[in-house]
Amino acid sequence: MSRSLLVTILAFLGVAATQAFVVPQPKCQSALRQQPLSMVRRSSEEYLSSFLGLDGKVALVTGSTGGLGRSIAETLLQAGCTVFINGRKLKSTQQAVDEIAKLVEDEGRVFAAAGDTSDVKDTCAIVEEIKSKVGKLDILVNNAGINLPEAPFEEQYSPDSWGSINKVNIEGPMNMSKETLPLLKKSPAGRIINVSSMIGHVGNGDNSLYCLTKGAMLLFTKSLAADMAGKKDSRNLTVNSVSPGIFMTEMNAKFTEEKEKLASVEATVPMKRLGKPEELAGAVLYLASDASSYTMGADLLVDGGFVAV
Ligand SMILES: *C1O[C@H](CO)[C@@H](O)[C@H](O)[C@H]1NC(C)=O
Ligand SMILES: *[C@@H]1O[C@H](CO)[C@@H](O)[C@H](O)[C@H]1NC(C)=O
Ligand SMILES: *[C@@H]1O[C@H](CO)[C@@H](O)[C@H](O)[C@H]1NC(C)=O
Secondary structure, eight states, X not given: OOHHHHHHHHHHHHHHHHHHHOOOOOHHHHHHHTSOGGGSOOOHXXXXXXXXXXXXXXXXXXXXXXXXXXXXXXXXXXXXXXXEEOOSSHHHXXXXXXXXXTTSSOGGGEEEOOSOTTSHHHHXXXXXXXXXXXXXXXXXXXXXXXXXXXXXXXXXXXXXXXXXXXXXXXXXXXXXHHHXXXXXXXXXXXXXXXXXXXXXXXXXXXXXXXXXXXXXXHHHHXXXXXXXXXXXXXXXXXXXXXXXXXXXXXGGHHHHSSHHHHHHHHHTSXXXXXXXXXXXXXXXXXXXXXXXXXXXXXXXXXXXXXXTO
């Protein structure tokens, strides 16, 4: 066989093969197939749930029987998480669980994990409770915190007052983070979210010890982020914080219940109003979700512009 004939036969076979195996496609359809997954046609509900990735995640929110913690817990629950509610006493924690469970159809996604997060024995018991109930943890929100009665530094500070606020606001979250890390590291997208405060960023009169603990929270968050980032065993674990401004909560009842006091506090906020708890929950939802997978060691201020202005 001459060389040129062989080339002709091979060329013919090649063309035939191409024609036999390629099914003609209308142009628009093949263009659609090349689009990335995020462009695939689906309902906005499906898009949001896969974008956030919260369905089936397990969250622990410390100090969540009331106030901002409760609002955070309710939001995570409604977004698809299984949620552990934490308060110091079992009875009030269980009562909060019963109320919160009514927000969703599948009530079996809310559990009580009662205990004092400023007592390491309780902290360990809370983690054991989560292990025995569901065997995993994806999201830790270190929310529990206390404030001291307002007073100038020299009156407010004593070894006892420092001891109590340090235990709840700093050591408690440190121990809870430490005890939950083994579980969080196993999560495909572990999250630690610390609740700091706008007055972890700026000073505040008659409140020095609280400011100190919240400032510490910010830098702990960044340091832990530095520890975790890029480590093989911590996979996609991220550590971030939120810094709420002044919110309408029981903790702030002292100045939200009287009209005149409320007006004078509102006047100090650039947006001229206090925050509603669900407005902080939105920020936590973002940090808890897959949508924040590249946000690391960040702090999100939710303060009506207080620190910026
Ligand atoms: C927040 O950041 C890390 C991770 O949770 C933790 O070690 C730290 O103690 C947490 N809480 C505070 C008080 O910053
Ligand atoms: C934190 O853990 C340490 C070591 O286990 C313990 O000594 C300390 O009392 C704990 N602090 C709190 C606030 O639980
Ligand atoms: C980490 O996140 C990336 C991006 O979302 C994902 O592709 C990967 O599977 C995750 N890694 C692990 C170990 O879960």
